[in-house]
Amino acid sequence: MSRLFAEYEIESPVGLERAAQVIAGEQSCGTFMRLTGETDDLRSRAGAKVERVIEESVRDRPSLPCRKQGASYARGRILLSWPLANMGPSLTNTLATVAGNLFELAEISALRLLDVTFPGEFARACPGPAFGIKGTQELAGVEGRPMIGTIVKPSVGLSAEETAALVRELCEGGIDFIKDDELQANGPHCPLAERVPAVMAVINDHAARMGRKVMYAFNITDEVDEMKRNADMVLAAGGTCLMVSLHSVGLAGLGAIRRHAELPLHCHRNGWGLFQRSPDIGISYRAWQKFWRLAGADHLHVNGLANKFSETDASVIDSARAVSAPLFCEGLPGFEAMPVFSSGQTAVQVELTYKALGTTDFIYCAGGGIMGHPEGVSGGVESLRQAAEAAVAGIPLHDHARDHPALAAALSAFGDRLP
Amino acid sequence: MSRLFAEYEIESPVGLERAAQVIAGEQSCGTFMRLTGETDDLRSRAGAKVERVIEESVRDRPSLPCRKQGASYARGRILLSWPLANMGPSLTNTLATVAGNLFELAEISALRLLDVTFPGEFARACPGPAFGIKGTQELAGVEGRPMIGTIVKPSVGLSAEETAALVRELCEGGIDFIKDDELQANGPHCPLAERVPAVMAVINDHAARMGRKVMYAFNITDEVDEMKRNADMVLAAGGTCLMVSLHSVGLAGLGAIRRHAELPLHCHRNGWGLFQRSPDIGISYRAWQKFWRLAGADHLHVNGLANKFSETDASVIDSARAVSAPLFCEGLPGFEAMPVFSSGQTAVQVELTYKALGTTDFIYCAGGGIMGHPEGVSGGVESLRQAAEAAVAGIPLHDHARDHPALAAALSAFGDRLP
Numbered sequence: 001m002s003r004l005f006a007e008y009e010i011e012s013p014v015g016l017e018r019a020a021q022v023i024a025g026e027q028s029c030g031t032f033m034r035l036t037g038e039t040d041d042l043r044s045r046a047g048a049k050v051e052r053v054i055e056e057s058v059r060d061r062p063s064l065p066c067r068k069q070g071a072s073y074a075r076g077r078i079l080l081s082w083p084l085a086n087m088g089p090s091l092t093n094t095l096a097t098v099a100g101n102l103f104e105l106a107e108i109s110a111l112r113l114l115d116v117t118f119p120g121e122f123a124r125a126c127p128g129p130a131f132g133i134k135g136t137q138e139l140a141g142v143e144g145r146p147m148i149g150t151i152v153k154p155s156v157g158l159s160a161e162e163t164a165a166l167v168r169e170l171c172e173g174g175i176d177f178i179k180d181d182e183l184q185a186n187g188p189h190c191p192l193a194e195r196v197p198a199v200m201a202v203i204n205d206h207a208a209r210m211g212r213k214v215m216y217a218f219n220i221t222d223e224v225d226e227m228k229r230n231a232d233m234v235l236a237a238g239g240t241c242l243m244v245s246l247h248s249v250g251l252a253g254l255g256a257i258r259r260h261a262e263l264p265l266h267c268h269r270n271g272w273g274l275f276q277r278s279p280d281i282g283i284s285y286r287a288w289q290k291f292w293r294l295a296g297a298d299h300l301h302v303n304g305l306a307n308k309f310s311e312t313d314a315s316v317i318d319s320a321r322a323v324s325a326p327l328f329c330e331g332l333p334g335f336e337a338m339p340v341f342s343s344g345q346t347a348v349q350v351e352l353t354y355k356a357l358g359t360t361d362f363i364y365c366a367g368g369g370i371m372g373h374p375e376g377v378s379g380g381v382e383s384l385r386q387a388a389e390a391a392v393a394g395i396p397l398h399d400h401a402r403d404h405p406a407l408a409a410a411l412s413a414f415g416d417r418l419p
Numbered sequence: 420m421s422r423l424f425a426e427y428e429i430e431s432p433v434g435l436e437r438a439a440q441v442i443a444g445e446q447s448c449g450t451f452m453r454l455t456g457e458t459d460d461l462r463s464r465a466g467a468k469v470e471r472v473i474e475e476s477v478r479d480r481p482s483l484p485c486r487k488q489g490a491s492y493a494r495g496r497i498l499l500s501w502p503l504a505n506m507g508p509s510l511t512n513t514l515a516t517v518a519g520n521l522f523e524l525a526e527i528s529a530l531r532l533l534d535v536t537f538p539g540e541f542a543r544a545c546p547g548p549a550f551g552i553k554g555t556q557e558l559a560g561v562e563g564r565p566m567i568g569t570i571v572k573p574s575v576g577l578s579a580e581e582t583a584a585l586v587r588e589l590c591e592g593g594i595d596f597i598k599d600d601e602l603q604a605n606g607p608h609c610p611l612a613e614r615v616p617a618v619m620a621v622i623n624d625h626a627a628r629m630g631r632k633v634m635y636a637f638n639i640t641d642e643v644d645e646m647k648r649n650a651d652m653v654l655a656a657g658g659t660c661l662m663v664s665l666h667s668v669g670l671a672g673l674g675a676i677r678r679h680a681e682l683p684l685h686c687h688r689n690g691w692g693l694f695q696r697s698p699d700i701g702i703s704y705r706a707w708q709k710f711w712r713l714a715g716a717d718h719l720h721v722n723g724l725a726n727k728f729s730e731t732d733a734s735v736i737d738s739a740r741a742v743s744a745p746l747f748c749e750g751l752p753g754f755e756a757m758p759v760f761s762s763g764q765t766a767v768q769v770e771l772t773y774k775a776l777g778t779t780d781f782i783y784c785a786g787g788g789i790m791g792h793p794e795g796v797s798g799g800v801e802s803l804r805q806a807a808e809a810a811v812a813g814i815p816l817h818d819h820a821r822d823h824p825a826l827a828a829a830l831s832a833f834g835d836r837l838p
Contacts, residue, residue, distance in 0.1 A: 250669005
C-alpha cells in the first residue's frame with residue numbers, strides 16, 4: 001500500500017516526539033481522547049506514522065502564542081506518513097490531511113509544512129500541466145532564450161482600447177509574452193468581452209505579419225462557469241494563454257479550468273506572502289507548488305531577484321528550481337512547470353537570473369522595467385532582449401551595453417536594482 | 420460609484436502613512452515607480468484611497484523578517500478603499516485585491532486583514548447561503564434549541580458498514596446532526612458510493628419511524644465535477660446536507676457546488692490556523708467568513724469553548740457572532756450562516772456557549788464528547804440534549820444533573836474541560 005509523506009518544521013512545549021504523535025493522531029484516526037472504536041487494527045490500517053523526529057534547537061519561549069506552556073520549546077523537523085487508502089490520490093483531500101487542523105494545535109508553538117512527497121498514484125490521477133515548459137515555448141515560438149514578458153501597467157484602470165494600444169507598442173518592440181495584472185480581471189471598466197477582441201486584433205495582425213504570435217495571458221479568474229466561458233472566448237479569438245489567481249479559484253477551481261481549457265494556464269500566486277512571510281507558520285513554496293502543478297499549472301510565479309518584496313534571492317531561485325524539477329521518479333510524467341520571474345524586474349537582473357538557473361527555460365516579466373525605460377516601451381523590451389542575448393552568449397552585461405544603447409540606458413536607469 | 424473597504428493591522432519601518440500609500444498603490448494602479456501611463460485622471464478613477472491611518476504603538480524591531488530596516492516600527496490600523504469598477508462584484512477578484520500581493524511587501528513588517536466591507540452590489544451578484552439558519556433548522560426539524568451534532572469517530576478508517584452501524588446508534592440516541600470528519604471524504608477504504616447508501620438506509624429508516632430526518636453532512640470535497648456527482652448521489656439517496664473543506668475547494672469551487680447542489684453546504688475551515696495563529700500575518704475570521712458566506716456557505720465552523728486548539732474563547736464567540744450577523748444593511752439579504760461549534764466539545768461547554776451567544780441558532784458538535792461518554796453513544800447524545808435543555812430553561816447544569824444521569828456522567832467524565 002502506497003503512503004504519502006509530509007515533512008514539517010515544528011516547535012512545541014511538549015517535546016517533538018509527543019507533538020509529532022499528536023499531529024499524526026489528529027490528522028488520521030485519533031482525537032483528544034482514545035475512543036473504543038479506535039481499535040488496534042483500525043489504527044495500524046489508518047493511522048499516520050511518525051517516521052522521523054530531528055530536534056534542532058531549544059528556545060525558552062514560544063514563537064507563537066500557545067495555549068500549552070512548557071519549561072522549554074523544542075524546535076526541529078518531523079516526517080509523517082499516511083496510507084493512501086485514507087484519502088486516495090485526491091489533491092483536495094490530501095491538502096485537508098497535510099495542511100488541515102494542525103496549525104492551531106495547542107501542542108504547537110510554530111509549524112511550517114516543508115515538503116510533501118506524493119506517491120505515483122497521483123501521477124495517474126491528476127492531470128498536471130497540459131503544456132508545461134516545451135509546450136509553452138513551442139506555442140510562443142521561442143527557443144534557446146528566456147521568454148521576455150511584461151505585465152500591462154498601470155495594473156488596473158486602462159480601457160480595452162488603451163490596453164490594445166499598449167499591446168501594439170509591446171508587439172512592435174519585440175515582446176514574447178504579455179500578461180494582465182492580477183488586479184485586472186473582468187471588472188466593469190475593462191471587461192474581457194471588450195479587452196479580448198481589442199487585444200487579439202492587435203496580436204493576430206502582428207502575428208500575420210511576423211509569423212510568430214505573442215502570447216497574452218488573459219486574467220480569467222472568476223467563478224468556474226464564467227472562467228470556462230472566458231477561456232472559450234480567448235480561444236475563439238485566437239488567444240494562446242489564460243491566467244488565474246490560484247488562491248482565488250482554489251485547487252478545485254484550477255482543476256475545473258484545466259479539464260476544460262485548451263490553452264496554457266499562467267498561474268499567479270498573489271496572496272502567497274501569507275504562507276511564506278513568517279518563519280513560524282506557513283507552507284514552503286516547495287510543498288505548495290506541487291499541489292498546483294498536479295492540478296494543472298503550466299506557469300508558476302516565483303518572484304524575482306532584487307524584487308520589491310521581502311523575499312531573499314536564495315529563496316526565489318530555490319522556488320524556480322522547484323517548479324521545473326520533475327515531480328515523480330523516472331517512468332512517470334515529471335509535470336515540470338515554467339517558472340515566471342516578476343516583481344521589480346529590469347534588464348539589470350536578467351544575467352544573474354540566467355546564471356543562477358543555468359537554463360533559458362523561464363519567463364522573465366518586467367512591468368516598470370519596460371514601461372519605465374528611458375526610451376519608452378520599445379527601448380524597454382529591447383533592453384531585456386539584449387540583456388538575455390548577453391547572458392546566453394556569456395558576454396558581461398556592461399561590455400554588451402557598449403554597443404547596445406537600449407541596454408546601456410536600462411543599466412543607467414535601473415543599475416541600483418542590482419542585488 | 421460604490422467603493423469596497425478593507426481594514427488592516429500593519430507594522431512598518433517607513434511609517435504607517437507611507438506604508439498605507441504603498442499598499443494602496445500596489446493594489447490598484449501603481450507599481451514600484453511612477454509610469455507615464457499612470458495619469459492623474461486614471462489615478463483618480465482607479466486608484467485605491469487611504470481613508471484612515473491610526474497609529475497604536477511603536478516597536479524597536481520588526482515583528483517579521485523585513486527587507487527594509489527602520490529606526491522604529493510603527494504599528495496600527497489603516498482603512499483603504501477601492502472603486503468597485505476595478506474588480507466588479509466578483510469574490511475571487513476582490514480577494515486578489517484585498518489579500519493579494521501585499522503580505523510580502525518590503526515596507527511591511529506585519530500585516531493582518533481585519534475586515535472587508537462589501538458594497539450592496541455583492542448582495543445581488545453573489546448567491547449567498549441557500550438554506551442558512553432557518554432553512555437548516557426546518558430541514559432538520561429542530562426548533563427552539565441548538566442542533567446537537569457529532570463527527571463520525573474515529574475520523575478515518577471505518578468502513579461504510581461500520582459507519583452506518585455507528586449512525587444507527589447515534590440516531591437511536593436522538594442526535595440531530597452527524598458529519599463526516601474532514602479527513603474522511605472519498606478515499607478507497609470508505610468510498611461515498613458505499614457510504615452514502617449504507618448511511619442513508621439507516622437514516623431513512625429512522626426517519627420513517629420517527630417522522631424527523633437526522634441531517635448527515637457527507638464530505639463531498641473533491642474536484643468540481645466529482646463534487647457535483649457526489650452531491651447528486653447524496654440528494655438521490657434522500658440525504659439533506661453536503662460538507663466541503665473550504666481551503667481545499669477554494670472560492671470558485673464552493674461557488675460551483677453552491678450553484679449546482681440543492682442541499683445546505685456544511686463548510687469546514689480546516690487549515691484555518693494558518694490564517695489565524697500568528698498575531699503578525701493573516702486574515703481575521705471576521706473578514707474571511709464574509710467571502711465564504713457570499714459564495715454560499717450555510718454552516719461555518721467556529722471552533723468551540725475550551726477547545727483542543729490554541730484559540731481563545733473570546734475569539735470563538737466573536738467568530739460565531741460574526742457568522743450569524745447580517746452581511747448587508749437593511750433591505751438587502753443578510754446572508755446569515757449557522758455557526759458550528761466543534762473541537763473538544765462535551766456536555767460541559769453547552770451552557771456557556773448558549774449564554775455567550777444568547778440564541779439557540781447554532782450546531783453543537785461533539786465527537787469524543789459523545790463517543791467517549793462513560794455510557795456510550797446514546798448516553799453521550801443524551802447528556803448533550805440534557806445540557807441544552809438546562810441551558811435554555813435557565814437551570815444550572817449541576818442542578819439539572821441531579822436527576823439526569825447521562826448529564827451527571829458527562830460532568831464527572833469531562834468536568835475538567837470547563838474553561
